[in-house]
Amino acid sequence: MGWAPLVLTLLAHCTGSWAQFGVSQPESVSGSPGQTATISCTISSRTVGSYFVSWYQQRPGSGPTIVMYGYDRRPSGVPDRFSGSIDSSSRSASLTISGLQPEDEADYYCQSYDGNGGAVFGAGTQLTVLGQPKSAPTVTLFPPST
Numbered sequence: 001m002g003w004a005p006l007v008l009t010l011l012a013h014c015t016g017s018w019a020q021f022g023v024s025q026p027e028s029v030s031g032s033p034g035q036t037a038t039i040s041c042t043i044s045s046r047t048v049g050s051y052f053v054s055w056y057q058q059r060p061g062s063g064p065t066i067v068m069y070g071y072d073r074r075p076s077g078v079p080d081r082f083s084g085s086i087d088s089s090s091r092s093a094s095l096t097i098s099g100l101q102p103e104d105e106a107d108y109y110c111q112s113y114d115g116n117g118g119a120v121f122g123a124g125t126q127l128t129v130l131g132q133p134k135s136a137p138t139v140t141l142f143p144p145s146t
Helices: 003-019
Strands: 030-032 037-043 054-058 067-068 083-087 092-097 106-115 120-122 125-131
Touching: 037 106, 037 125, 067 083, 092 106, 092 120
Parallel strands: 030 125
Antiparallel strands: 037 092, 054 067, 054 106, 083 092, 106 120, 106 125
16 A cells, blocks of 8 residues: 555645635724725735735625725726725735725625635625714514413
């Protein structure tokens, strides 16, 4: 069974190379209305310049919508307050939102592609627009069941 160590070694190398690809982003970012907020995204093991980077916005209770693709292209309907950039030397991409507005408060997800063309997402960054009144939770009382 001299081939078993060779197979295990090859599997370990392949698994390791796949596992090294990742997308990381900060857990939270905050800013006051009118300010600028920047969310960074670091992509491991690849040069970010050669990979598409997209950004998705997800507001509470809604599905995600794309706000940036190809790292700096906005879909129609996305305000020009949203801009994207990359820094190939640090393997990072950034989403910048200028003139923060209350409706910008959401979770933002960075997405790129691994070496096999599979989509890889970051864990998300919660953007908080400061100074907004937070509504208290609603409590509903139900009568006991019979």
